[in-house]
Every structure is written in structure tokens, then in C-alpha cells.
Amino acid sequence: MFSRAYKAAVTVPPLLWVTIFLLVPYLLMFCYSFWSVSQAQTIVHSWNLANFKELLRVSVYWQTLLRSMWIAARVTFFALLLGYPLAYFLSFYGGERKHLYYQLVIIPLWVSYLVRAYAWKTILGSDGVLNTLLQYVHLTKHPLEFLLYSPFAVVLTLTHIYTPFTFLPIYAALEHIPRNLVEASHDLGATPVQTFWRVVVPLSIPGVVAGATFAFVLSLGDFLAPLLLGGPSGIMISNMVVSLFGAAYNWPLGAAISLCMLVLVVSLLFLSERLEKKWSFS
Amino acid sequence: MAFITSSGVASGTGLNSPRGPLLSIRNVAKSFGKNVVLRNISLEIAEGEFLTILGESGSGKTTLLRIIAGFESASAGDLWMGEERLDRQPPYRRRVNTVFQSYALFPHLSVEENVAYGLRVAKRPEAEIVLRVEEALDKVKMMAYAKSKPSKISGGQQQRVALARALVNRPRLLLLDEPLSALDANLRRQMQVELKSLQREVGIAFVFVTHDQEEAMVMSDRIALLRSGELEQVATPREIYSRPATAYAAQFIGHTNLLQGAVRGGIAKCSSLSWPATLPDGPAVFSLRPENIRLDADASADTDGTVHIRGRVLHQAFHGATELIRVECVDGLVLIVRTPSGGGVRNEVGLEFYPADAVPVREYRERN
Amino acid sequence: MELLVSGSTGSALHSRWLSLHAVAVFAFLYLPIAVLILYSFNGEGVGGFPPRRLTLDWYRMLFADGPIWDSVFNSLQVAFATMAISLAFGVPAALALDRAQFPGKALFRRLVLLPLILPGIITGLSLLMLFNVVGVKLSVLTIILGHGTALISVATTEIFAGLQKLDRAQEEASLDLGANYWQTFWRITVPNLKLPIIGAALLIFTLSMDEIAVSFFLIGRDNTLPLEIWGRLRRGITPEINAVSTVIFVFSLVAIVLWYRLRVRAEGSAEVVTEIVETIPEESM
Numbered sequence: 001m002f003s004r005a006y007k008a009a010v011t012v013p014p015l016l017w018v019t020i021f022l023l024v025p026y027l028l029m030f031c032y033s034f035w036s037v038s039q040a041q042t043i044v045h046s047w048n049l050a051n052f053k054e055l056l057r058v059s060v061y062w063q064t065l066l067r068s069m070w071i072a073a074r075v076t077f078f079a080l081l082l083g084y085p086l087a088y089f090l091s092f093y094g095g096e097r098k099h100l101y102y103q104l105v106i107i108p109l110w111v112s113y114l115v116r117a118y119a120w121k122t123i124l125g126s127d128g129v130l131n132t133l134l135q136y137v138h139l140t141k142h143p144l145e146f147l148l149y150s151p152f153a154v155v156l157t158l159t160h161i162y163t164p165f166t167f168l169p170i171y172a173a174l175e176h177i178p179r180n181l182v183e184a185s186h187d188l189g190a191t192p193v194q195t196f197w198r199v200v201v202p203l204s205i206p207g208v209v210a211g212a213t214f215a216f217v218l219s220l221g222d223f224l225a226p227l228l229l230g231g232p233s234g235i236m237i238s239n240m241v242v243s244l245f246g247a248a249y250n251w252p253l254g255a256a257i258s259l260c261m262l263v264l265v266v267s268l269l270f271l272s273e274r275l276e277k278k279w280s281f282s
Numbered sequence: 283m284a285f286i287t288s289s290g291v292a293s294g295t296g297l298n299s300p301r302g303p304l305l306s307i308r309n310v311a312k313s314f315g316k317n318v319v320l321r322n323i324s325l326e327i328a329e330g331e332f333l334t335i336l337g338e339s340g341s342g343k344t345t346l347l348r349i350i351a352g353f354e355s356a357s358a359g360d361l362w363m364g365e366e367r368l369d370r371q372p373p374y375r376r377r378v379n380t381v382f383q384s385y386a387l388f389p390h391l392s393v394e395e396n397v398a399y400g401l402r403v404a405k406r407p408e409a410e411i412v413l414r415v416e417e418a419l420d421k422v423k424m425m426a427y428a429k430s431k432p433s434k435i436s437g438g439q440q441q442r443v444a445l446a447r448a449l450v451n452r453p454r455l456l457l458l459d460e461p462l463s464a465l466d467a468n469l470r471r472q473m474q475v476e477l478k479s480l481q482r483e484v485g486i487a488f489v490f491v492t493h494d495q496e497e498a499m500v501m502s503d504r505i506a507l508l509r510s511g512e513l514e515q516v517a518t519p520r521e522i523y524s525r526p527a528t529a530y531a532a533q534f535i536g537h538t539n540l541l542q543g544a545v546r547g548g549i550a551k552c553s554s555l556s557w558p559a560t561l562p563d564g565p566a567v568f569s570l571r572p573e574n575i576r577l578d579a580d581a582s583a584d585t586d587g588t589v590h591i592r593g594r595v596l597h598q599a600f601h602g603a604t605e606l607i608r609v610e611c612v613d614g615l616v617l618i619v620r621t622p623s624g625g626g627v628r629n630e631v632g633l634e635f636y637p638a639d640a641v642p643v644r645e646y647r648e649r650n
Numbered sequence: 651m652e653l654l655v656s657g658s659t660g661s662a663l664h665s666r667w668l669s670l671h672a673v674a675v676f677a678f679l680y681l682p683i684a685v686l687i688l689y690s691f692n693g694e695g696v697g698g699f700p701p702r703r704l705t706l707d708w709y710r711m712l713f714a715d716g717p718i719w720d721s722v723f724n725s726l727q728v729a730f731a732t733m734a735i736s737l738a739f740g741v742p743a744a745l746a747l748d749r750a751q752f753p754g755k756a757l758f759r760r761l762v763l764l765p766l767i768l769p770g771i772i773t774g775l776s777l778l779m780l781f782n783v784v785g786v787k788l789s790v791l792t793i794i795l796g797h798g799t800a801l802i803s804v805a806t807t808e809i810f811a812g813l814q815k816l817d818r819a820q821e822e823a824s825l826d827l828g829a830n831y832w833q834t835f836w837r838i839t840v841p842n843l844k845l846p847i848i849g850a851a852l853l854i855f856t857l858s859m860d861e862i863a864v865s866f867f868l869i870g871r872d873n874t875l876p877l878e879i880w881g882r883l884r885r886g887i888t889p890e891i892n893a894v895s896t897v898i899f900v901f902s903l904v905a906i907v908l909w910y911r912l913r914v915r916a917e918g919s920a921e922v923v924t925e926i927v928e929t930i931p932e933e934s935m
Contacts, residue, residue: 006831007750014743014802018761021799025776032779086675089668101672103910108679110853111902112860114876115895118883119682122689122892129685160678183353184386186373188400188451192664198403202390214767221769224862228883238771245775245867255779258772265768281389281433 026262032255043251051256061240061257068236071155072219076166078159079215080208083166087207088200091174092182102171109164117228120157124148124229149231157225162218166211173207174200205279213272217265237261304329304487305350305368305455310359312345312511319345320511323359327455327489332481334490334498336534337508343491346508347457350489351380363454379448380457383464385440387432393443394419394428400451418450419443421480438469445477449484458490462497474500495535499523507531523571528644532569537606539575539617541568541640550640554613557589557637567645572606572620574639578632588634593617595628609633683899690892708893718894721878728793728874729858735798736854737847740805747806748813763807765800770863773800778867789870796864801857805850812846845912852909856902 033051038044055061090101108116123129126143134140146152177200185195223238230236237257244254303326312320320342327333337343348354350361352373361368368376379400387396394415401411419425422442427435432443441461448456462470462477478501481488492498498505499519507514507522507530514534515527526532529540543552545566550559552568559566578590593611600623607619609631619633691704712718743762747755765773777796778788786792820842824834840847862876869877875898879891 002749003831007746007752009831010742010745011750011752014739014746014762014806015758017739017799017802018743018758021777021780021795022761022764022773025773025780028779028783029772029776082675082678085668085671089672093665093668099914103907104676105679106910107903107906108683110856110906111683112876112895112898114860114862114879115686115898116682118879118891118895119686121883123682123685129689160682163675163679178384178386180382180384180386181388183351183373184380184382184388185399185403186353187351187378187380188403188447189374190399190403191374194403198399199388217767218769221771223769223771238769241771241775242866245778251779254775258775261769262772265772269767279390281431 029255029258029262032252033259034256035252037250037252051253054253055256055260064235064240065237065260067151068220068238071151071158071234071236072216074155075158075162075219076212076215078155079163079166080212082159082163083211084170084204084208086163087167087171087174088196091171105164105167109168113161113224116161117157117225120153120160121148121228124153124156148229149234151230151234153229153231154225154234154236157229158219158222161225162215165214165218166208169210169214170204170207173204173210177203202279203281206276209272209275209279213268217268221261221265302364303327304363305489306362307346307350308360308362310346310349310356310361312342312349312354312357318511320349320356323508323511323513325506325513325516327487330485330487332478332488332490332501332503333506334492334502334504335506335508336492336495336498338493338534340510341508342511343493343508344459347380347459347489347491350455351378351457352376377454378457379451379453379455380459381441381444381448381461383459383461385432385437385444385461387440387443387447389432392429392431393424393435396432396443397447397450399447404451414450418446421449421483422446437464438473441465441473445480449486453486456486456488458488460492461490463492463494470497477501499535505535507534509534525641526569526643529567529569532641532643537572537618537620539570539572540643541570541615543568550637553611553615555589555591555615557587557640559637559640559642561642565645567643568640569643570617570635570640572618573604575617575619575633575635577607577619577621577625577628578634588636589640590632590634591615591617592630592632594630598627607631686892687896687899689889690896692889692892708889711890712893712897715890717873718875718878721873721875724790724872725859725875727790728797729855731794732797732801732858733851733854735794736801736805737851739798740802740850741809741843741847743802743806744809744813747810763803766803766807770800770861771866774864774867777864781868787870788868790872792868792870793865793874796868797858797861800861800864801854804854804857808846808850808853809843812843816842845915849909849912852905852912856905856909860898860902 032043034047034049036044036046036048036050086105090098090105094101121128124147125131126145126148128148130147131140131143134144135142181199181203182195185199186192190198220236221238222236223242226234226236226239227242230239238261241254241257241261244250244257305327307323307325307327310320310323311318323346335343335346345354349356349369352369352371356369363377368378387393388399391399397415397418398411401414406414415428416425419428422445424439424442424446427439427443432440435443441464444461458477462473465473474497477488477490490498490501502519504516504518505522506516509530515522515531517525517527522531523535526535526538532538532540541552541555543550543555543566544564545551545559545561546563548558548560549556550561550566550568591611591613593609593615595607596610596616597608599606599608603623604620605623605625607621607628609617609619611617611633617633619631690708691706746752747759747762752758774796777792777799781788781792816839821834821838824838825831829837860876861874862880865874865877873881879894882888882891
């Protein structure tokens with residue numbers, strides 16, 4: 001029904017934009033990762049694997065990457081722990097107020113990341129709300145130091161940010177489950193608990209995979225929370241990249257790390273797509 | 283065969299088995315907010331009988347079924363199975379299973395895992411599960427598809443699996459919510475026969491919900507006709523056909539002619555027709571089935587008690603084995619007559635019928 | 651005699667635990683924001699509990715703060731320009747994905763959606779390298795290009811979802827009645843996509859106003875609002891930040907609720923849920 005001219009007209013402009021501003025930059029990043037920086041702070045276009053060797057050799061890099069992955073894993077775990085029962089509650093017990101509750105969940109999702117991260121900073125500081133409250137009610141005598149400038153603070157903040165991200169796809173998956181399947185399960189003698197594990201959970205897996213992927217990937221690449229709240233022990237891989245593009249001027253090394261992250265993320269996306277397909281039954 | 287229960291086959295009315303009725307529905311009513319869906323339903327279901335709840339959409343038949351299954355609770359009244367209050371139990375404790383209209387097969391489980399579901403949940407031993415699932419699948423002729431997923435089999439096949447999944451649990455009562463409505467006409471007719479013989483074989487009471495009156499007549503031991511939330515008539519198919527209790531029943535099941543008239547001194551008068559009727563004086567409505575009106579070449583007088591009238595043919599419709607002829611009689615009355623095909627095209631006809639075939643029915647009141 | 655809860659989808663006991671959990675999660679989600687708002691009125695500044703002496707001082711300070719207003723102006727510039735770019739390229743992208751077949755379509759689809767899930771710094775950094783190689787100086791323009799690239803995906807997913815609802819027959823009827831493709835696009839397609847387009851615009855605007863990760867690498871001398879706040883945070887906390895955060899929160903709240911209502915009106919509530927998820931890449935395309 002659509003002429004070739006029409007199809008060309010709608011395809012070419014976005015294709016061009018995407019090529020210029022996405023494809024080419026990624027390719028550039030690829031190239032940069034094989035170059036190096038000279039003493040005179042200029043980029044030397046000599047092709048070698050020096051950066052990658054450096055990443056493997058110098059422990060701080062892959063240690064930071066591992067720590068970042070561990071933080072991301074914990075964030076994912078807690079975000080799922082909070083998000084799944086919430087989604088289940090809204091979907092199956094929400095009744096008429098479902099939509100109100102749903103809005104309440106997505107509002108924090110779109111309200112400034114910076115605002116929310118900053119809010120945790122004011123709460124967790126040694127002079128902050130939580131510490132003064134605890135001392136006020138005499139639960140503690142001195143401020144708890146570990147609350148802020150630690151991996152704990154990063155995990156807490158990122159869990160706060162990404163719980164709605166896990167909630168969304170899980171809720172969508174749960175809503176998609178036909179209610180007559182739940183009735184059929186009851187009809188055949190399964191209690192609500194049995195029905196939950198045998199019918200609801202298996203059918204919600206694609207949503208869980210999607211939610212976990214977002215939470216993990218986005219936490220892994222986060223640089224704001226660690227910078228605001230992480231302290232020296234909470235530095236994540238993106239912070240290293242940022243400094244390599246800033247004060248510790250070494251673009252090629254930074255590009256190499258970014259490339260690794262890109263490859264890691266794309267592989268994870270690929271994997272999660274496969275998993276989702278395997279577990280989708282409609 | 284382990285699959286078949288021990289109860290026997292239902293009798294005509296089926297209520298007089300030694301243990302009393304299987305299911306007793308007493309004064310059940312249901313409203314959703316201001317919307318009254320069921321009013322004062324009382325019904326008894328016998329062991330091993332095939333009962334159909336027949337009604338139009340909106341009559342409340344699905345709601346009634348869901349109340350029996352336990353997915354809705356009644357606003358008033360109770361349900362008894364034997365000596366136990368059924369309505370106090372959640373659906374997963376009732377010895378009742380349902381075949382859903384959309385089949386509701388679990389998409390993430392294979393056919394045989396679907397059928398095994400109820401047994402697994404009840405933690406039956408593995409060997410027993412394997413045996414019973416095999417029997418059930420064999421009974422519905424789906425053994426070859428045991429390992430398939432529901433998305434890969436046709437609608438008719440899914441329906442059989444849904445049936446096997448329900449029956450394998452040996453429920454005391456099986457509920458079927460318009461299970462054949464999604465099938466095309468030929469498959470539907472075939473499944474009607476199969477379902478009926480299956481029911482006879484396993485001897486479990488079936489409560490079947492449908493809006494298709496022909497289906498109800500073919501399959502049922504008894505029909506419960508539901509209208510706007512009330513039971514219009516509960517009787518065997520033959521009874522409900524030949525002796526409809528109300529004008530609605532007469533019209534809903536099969537074709538009929540409704541004759542509005544009055545009775546005075548033992549004579550019923552409708553338009554120019556009259557015949558003896560032992561009824562009290564007053565207005566009356568009679569149901570006259572088209573097949574009970576015969577085409578009569580001549581004779582305009584009342585011989586041997588038959589009623590006669592002449593008319594001209596308005597419309598003649600060919601229905602295969604029979605024809606339905608619409609006749610405008612000399613006094614303005616319009617009658618529909620069913621006659622065997624092959625008589626050629628007619629213009630002027632003489633009609634006759636026996637007074638006994640004009641069945642008095644109650645007039646219906648419009649409900650709000 | 652309502653014995654069964656929620657039409658027998660669950661039991662009463664589970665419902666109680668689940669609702670407790672839900673309340674706890676909502677508290678967790680809203681607590682920090684509540685604290686911020688509360689402390690933006692706190693006379694003693696940040697920290698300390700309970701807050702003493704309510705005041706509007708910080709808001710007064712905020713409104714007199716020149717650099718903040720400059721950055722707001724910059725952010726608004728960027729946001730509007732980003733809206734324009736994202737829609738100008740996102741609408742055709744959605745149409746292309748819906749209606750055209752071409753080699754590399756799968757790659758194109760993934761590329762368009764990638765910035766949504768990829769950590770922002772990768773998008774920002776790669777663009778930085780591009781501008782560096784090409785020799786473009788960092789400025790408000792580069793930020794606009796960055797935001798536009800990142801948010802085309804939002805426009806594409808929203809419009810694509812809207813296209814699924816569109817009745818193809820309407821466009822066919824238009825062509826049948828003699829209108830050409832250009833006329834059909836403006837007279838039939840776009841009006842039918844009105845609500846998704848407005849919704850997308852609202853969302854893109856809000857996200858652009860808050861964007862940090864990409865902007866971080868692409869700013870020249872002029873700050874956007876989030877980066878201005880960020881800069882101050884690095885130098886130490888002032889209570890003024892609480893005030894500006896509260897203001898941002900209120901605006902975002904209004905924008906999001908508006909967006910959601912628009913979506914519900916466009917499609918009916920059940921669909922909205924699944925499509926909001928599609929603002930994050932899904933296999934649906």
C-alpha cells in the first residue's frame with residue numbers, strides 16, 4: 001500500500017541520523033580503544049592492543065569492574081525483591097484503585113534522578129536525617145559512618161532508583177496472565193499459594209528477565225550515585241571512565257573500557273532476549 | 283476401568299437415587315451492585331445426570347455455573363453437596379471441576395502436564411499420575427499429542443484436553459461453560475455426540491451451559507431454562523418441547539405458533555378458530571408447533587374433532603427434509619406450518635390440527 | 651456472603667502481607683522526596699531532626715539566584731529543541747519500522763532503541779569523540795544533538811505503539827479518495843497520532859530537563875539545570891538545593907500525571923501498562 005517513495009522518505013532521515021550520531025560514534029569509540037595517548041597529551045593514532053593489555057594487567061581496572069558488577073547484582077536482587085510482590089499485589093489485589101497505585105509507582109521513576117540521589121545524601125549523612133533521628137530516639141549514640149560514602153549507600157540509592165524499572169515489565173507480564181488460568185488452577189484443586197508458584201511465576205518470567213536486565217545494566221553503568229554517595233570504596237567502573245576523559249586524560253584507555261562495557265551490555269541484552277523468548281508462551 | 287466412577291446412569295428425572303440429589307441449589311440469588319443477575323434459583327441435580335442450563339446471553343447461566351464452581355459467591359441462598367455446605371468451601375476444595383469456555387489450558391505446560399495438574403497438586407504418587415493421565419488422554423483421543431504445547435494444537439483438540447484435565451480428577455460434578463461455542467458447526471455436532479457418550483461412559487453428573495437450544499435438546503437428560511435470572515422451566519427435552527410451561531419456553535425451544543385467545547365455558551376461541559379446552563374462563567395463550575399443523579386438501583368442516591382453516595401462502599422456505607410455510611389465514615391469523623418437502627409450490631392451502639396439540643402456556647411478563 | 655477475596659484470586663492472609671509490603675515499598679520510594687520537601691522549608695538548613703522553624707528563605711534565595719535561572723533557560727532551550735528533533739526523526743523511524751522492509755532493518759531497530767538501555771555515559775562519550783574528531787566545539791548545540799540522539803528512541807516507541815492502534819483502512823480510504831501520501835500523512839495519520847505525539851513530547855521534555863549522563867560530556871560553557879545543581883553539590887550542600895529539587899519534583903509530577911492521563915485517554919487503561927514498558931526496549935518491534 002505504501003509506495004517506494006513513501007518508504008524511502010520515512011526510512012532515510014532517521015537512518016542517516018542514527019548512522020551519523022550512533023553508529024559512527026560507536027565505531028569511533030572502537031577505533032580510539034586501539035589508539036594511545038602520547039606524553040604531550042595528544043592522541044596517537046597507532047593501532048595496538050596496549051589499552052586492553054593494561055586493563056587486564058592493572059588490577060584496579062578489573063577489580064573495579066567486578067565490584068561494579070557485584071553492586072549491580074545486589075541492586076538487581078533487591079529491586080526484584082521489592083518490585084515483584086508490589087507488582088503482584090497491584091495486579092491481583094489492586095481492584096479498582098489499580099491505576100492510581102500504578103501512577104504512584106511510575107511518578108518516582110520519571111522524577112529527577114539527581115534529586116532523588118541527593119535526597120538520600122541528606123538522609124544518610126552523619127549529620128543527616130537518619131542519624132539524627134536514631135540519636136534522637138536514643139537507638140544509637142554516635143552517627144553511623146557506613147551509611148554514607150560506602151557501597152551500602154550506592155546499593156541503597158540505586159535500588160531506590162531502579163525498583164520502578166523492575167516493577168514495570170513484571171506488572172505488564174502479570175497483567176497479561178488471563179485470569180481464567182488462575183481460576184482453572186483453583187478449580188483443579190490448587191490453593192492460591194500453589195497457583196502462584198505453578199502458574200503465575202512461570203508465566204511472569206519474561207517480565208522478571210526484562211526488569212532484571214534493566215536494573216543490572218543501568219546500575220552497572222551508573223556514575224552519579226557512586227560519585228555522590230560512594231566514597232573511595234564505592235567507586236564504580238563508570239567513574240574510572242569519567243576520570244579518564246577528565247583529569248586523568250587518557251581517552252583511548254577510557255574508550256577501551258567503554259567498549260568493554262558496551263560489549264558486556266549488548267551480550268547481556270542478547271542473552272536476556274533469548275531467555276525471554278524461551279519463557280514466553282503466548 | 284479405574285477412570286469410571288461407580289455411580290450409574292441417570293434416569294429420566296434422576297432425582298430419586300437412594301442417596302438423594304447430588305447437588306442442591308436452594309434459593310440462590312446473586313447481584314453485582316445494583317444489577318440483579320440471579321433471583322431465587324432452586325434446583326436439584328441428580329447423580330450421573332446430564333443437565334443443561336439453557337438461556338440467552340445475560341440470563342445468568344454462566345453466573346450460576348461460576349457460583350457452583352466457587353468463582354463467585356451467592357448473595358443469598360446456599361449450595362449443598364450431599365450433607366455438606368458447598369458454598370462455604372473455596373473452589374480448590376470442592377469436588378467439582380470445570381471445563382472453561384476458552385479452555386484455559388496452561389500455556390507453559392504440555393498437554394499431559396496440563397492433564398496431570400490436578401493430580402500433582404493433590405500430591406498423588408507418580409505412578410498413579412502416569413496411569414490416570416494416560417487413561418484420560420486415551421479417552422479423549424489425545425494420546426498422540428501428550429507432549430505438545432497447547433499453542434500447537436487446534437481449538438477442538440484443546441477442548442478435549444480441557445475435558446481430560448477436568449475428568450481425570452474424578453469430580454462428583456463436571457461443569458461445562460459453553461465448551462462447544464468456539465467450534466465450527468460440523469465439529470460441534472460431532473463433539474455433542476462424543477460428549478454425551480463420554481458422560482454415559484464415566485457416569486459423572488454434567489452441568490452443561492449453552493444458549494443453543496438444539497444442542498440442549500440433543501444432549502440433555504434434563505433442561506433448566508433460565509430467563510433473566512429465573513428458572514422458566516425444568517424438564518426433560520421432550521417434555522419441555524411438547525408441554526412448554528410458558529410462551530417464552532415455547533418460543534425459545536424450537537419454532538411455534540402462539541395463539542392468543544380466550545376461554546369461555548370450556549371452549550377456546552382464537553380468531554375464527556375454536557376448540558374444546560378444559561380450562562377456566564379467561565384469556566389464554568396456546569402454543570401450536572408447526573409440525574402439528576397438517577396440510578389438508580379440502581374439508582372445511584370439523585370432522586373427528588380437528589380444527590380447520592384455509593389460507594394463502596405468504597412464504598415457503600426450504601429446509602432440506604422439511605419446508606416451513608407461512609400462511610395467512612382467512613381471518614388474518616398468520617400460522618407457520620412444517621411439512622415434508624416435495625409437495626411443490628403452493629398458493630392456497632387448507633390447514634388442520636388436533637385441539638390437543640394446542641398447548642396452553644403461561645403468558646410472560648416483561649421483566650426490568 | 652462474600653467469603654472469597656477479590657473473586658477468589660487469592661486468600662485474605664496473603665492479601666494482608668502483600669499490602670503491608672506494598673505500603674513499605676511506597677514509603678521507601680517516596681520517603682526521600684518527602685524529606686527533601688520538608689527540609690526545603692527547614693529554618694536550620696540541611697540535616698538535624700526534627701526540622702525547626704519553617705521558612706521560605708530558601709525559596710527566596712532560589713528565585714534571586716541568577717546562575718540557576720540561566721541554567722533553567724539553557725535547559726528549556728535544549729528541551730524544546732530536543733523535542734523537535736526527537737519527533738522529527740522519531741515519527742519517521744516509527745513509520746519505517748511499522749511499514750517498510752529494508753536491509754539492515756534489524757540492526758536499525760536495535761540501534762534506535764539502544765540508548766534507552768545503554769548507560770548514558772557510553773552515548774555521551776561516543777558523541778564526544780565524534781565531535782572531537784570532526785572539530786565541533788562543545789556548546790548548547792552539542793547537548794541538543796546528544797539529547798536528541800538519546801531520546802529519539804522514546805519518540806519511536808511511543809509513536810510505534812500508537813501506530814498499532816491506528817486503523818490502516820482509514821489511510822487506505824484517504825488514498826482511495828484521491829489524496830496523495832503527503833496529504834494523507836498530515837490529514838489522517840498525524841491527527842490519529844495526536845495523543846501519542848503529545849505524550850511523547852511531554853516525556854521527552856521531562857527527560858531532557860533532567861538529563862545528566864549524556865550532558866556531562868557535551869557541555870561547553872553553558873550549564874543545564876541538572877549540571878548547575880550538580881556543580882553546586884560538588885562544592886557542598888546548601889539548603890537552596892532542597893528548594894530547587896522540590897520545585898523540579900512538582901513540575902515533573904504534573905508532567906507525568908498529565909502524560910499518563912493522556913495515554914489512558916488515547917488507548918484505554920489496560921493497554922497503557924504494556925506500552926509504558928515499551929518505552930524500554932522490548933521484543934514487540
